[in-house]
Amino acid sequence: xxxxxxxxxxxxxxxxxxxxxxxxxxxxxxxxxxxxxxxxxxxxxxxxxxxxxxxxxxxxxxxxxxxxxxxxxxxxxxxxxxxxxxxxxxxxxxxxxxxxxxxxxxxxxxxxxxxxxxxxxxxxxxxxxxxxxxxxxxxxxxxxxxxxxxxxxxxxxxxxxxxxxxxxxxxxxxxxxxxxxxxxxxxxxxxxxxxxxxxxxxxxxxx
Numbered sequence: 001x002x003x004x005x006x007x008x009x010x011x012x013x014x015x016x017x018x019x020x021x022x023x024x025x026x027x028x029x030x031x032x033x034x035x036x037x038x039x040x041x042x043x044x045x046x047x048x049x050x051x052x053x054x055x056x057x058x059x060x061x062x063x064x065x066x067x068x069x070x071x072x073x074x075x076x077x078x079x080x081x082x083x084x085x086x087x088x089x090x091x092x093x094x095x096x097x098x099x100x101x102x103x104x105x106x107x108x109x110x111x112x113x114x115x116x117x118x119x120x121x122x123x124x125x126x127x128x129x130x131x132x133x134x135x136x137x138x139x140x141x142x143x144x145x146x147x148x149x150x151x152x153x154x155x156x157x158x159x160x161x162x163x164x165x166x167x168x169x170x171x172x173x174x175x176x177x178x179x180x181x182x183x184x185x186x187x188x189x190x191x192x193x194x195x196x197x198x199x200x201x202x203x204x205x206x207x
Contacts, residue, residue, distance in 0.1 A: 006031045006181035007052060007150050011061035014051050020059065021047050022204045029150070029181040034172055036195035037185045044204040045185040049154045052183065067149025068096070072140055074155035080128040086138045087123040090114055093142035113141040116171055118164065132159040140168060144175060151175055153184040157191065169194050 007029040014022040021044050029035050037045045050056045052063055053071040070093065090110045094101060101109075114120045117137040127135060136159050143151060151172070157165045169191060176182050176196075184191065192198055200207050 005029065006066045007183065008064045009048075009052060009061065010063075012048070012051055012058045012063060013060040014047055014056060014058050020204065022051065022058075024061070025201075025204070025206055027052070027199060027206070029183050031149075031179050031181050032176050033197065034176050034182040034184070034195045036192045036198045037183065037201065038187070038192055038198055039201035042203075043201040045201055046154050047204075048201065049152050049183065049185050053152050065150055068146060069150040069152065070143040070146065070148040072143035072151070072153045072156045074136075074158045078127060078135070082127065084127050085124050086119055086127060086130065086134075086141075087114065089127055089138050090141045090145050093145040096146065109145050110141075113145040114138075116144065117141045118167060133161060133164060136160055137164060137168075140171070144171065147175075147178065147180070149180060151180050151182045153182075153186075155185050155187070157186065157188055165190070 005028040009025055009027040012022055012025040013020050025048060037048065039045050047056065051058050053069060087110055090113050091106055094106045094109055114123050117140050119134065119137050119141060122130065122134065127138065130138065136156065140156055157168055160168065165188065172182050172184065186192060
């Protein structure tokens with residue numbers, strides 16, 4: 001992998017049963033770069049982001065990642081009975097195998113992440129009481145709280161109002177500016193226009 005490529009995929013294929021939905025995909029994302037994955041519904045964008053994140057193993061090919069990685073998904077399924085607050089959810093993002101930080105440090109990181117997404121005032125609100133857009137902002141805060149080297153997002157702006165979506169674009173630019181490799185699945189024209197590079201998929205192939 002090229003030294004500047006924090007995330008790299010080579011010849012990636014993925015399928016359900018005997019049908020491949022990704023076909024020999026090559027992709028590089030450099031440090032400090034925002035890459036938008038675009039394409040019609042069913043083109044394989046979300047599947048590719050999950051393979052890049054390691055959620056799904058490729059049938060063939062390889063994915064290489066350099067450094068810490070965070071994945072922000074669209075409207076994650078969370079039971080309404082789960083007794084967690086917005087701050088609790090973001091704090092989970094500070095957890096990392098083999099690394100521990102103090103409670104005081106975790107509180108500072110969580111507070112800062114919630115402030116960046118405009119959710120400070122709702123930090124102690126139960127997750128079940130938040131709207132869909134508010135939950136999405138909380139999960140964005142969870143993704144950025146640890147300042148990952150690779151930030152992957154799957155339609156993370158879904159459910160956000162215009163102001164919150166614009167705030168998210170500012171945050172992604174800030175994450176790239178500090179050196180993160182950012183790759184986001186999006187249908188939004190503004191997000192595509194704001195990306196440094198656009199990779200379009202059609203029927204599981206890069207076009």
